[in-house]
Amino acid sequence: MSPKAKILFLCTGNSCRSQMAEGWVRHLLGDALEPYSAGVETHGLNPSAVRVMQEAGVDISSQRSKTLADLGESHFDWVVTVCDSARESCPVFPGKALKLHAGFDDPPRLAAGAVTEEEALGHYRRVRDEIRRFVEGLPERLTTEGALRR
16 A cells, blocks of 8 residues: 655645645545645634534544644645745745645635624635635646646
């Protein structure tokens, strides 16, 4: 049996989008991929992200907000930036890590302008579902992207 490919989801604060992506991979593709998430800095785990993921049957409440330094000397096969800021400040990774960008809207920023809690959560739910669709397509995308970049 070959080892699982290690995939890192990188975002600015590792509080929402990268956490959701890690949770979806663990839930949907955990037999093939070993997911991690980190931020350029830490902002703590966003409670609304935890709530909407729980609504979808994925518990991310035990995950924690962390930086790359917190992950130690992990070598990744893939690094996926999930926001433009992380893409612009993405460090160089040693070894064979291939980079991929998948920008998603920032739910906390969008929710800040919401009038009701339900409206605010709607932004989180939309991004959660977009990340799920992205994760569902990862096996094919990683195979294609990897073949093109090698």
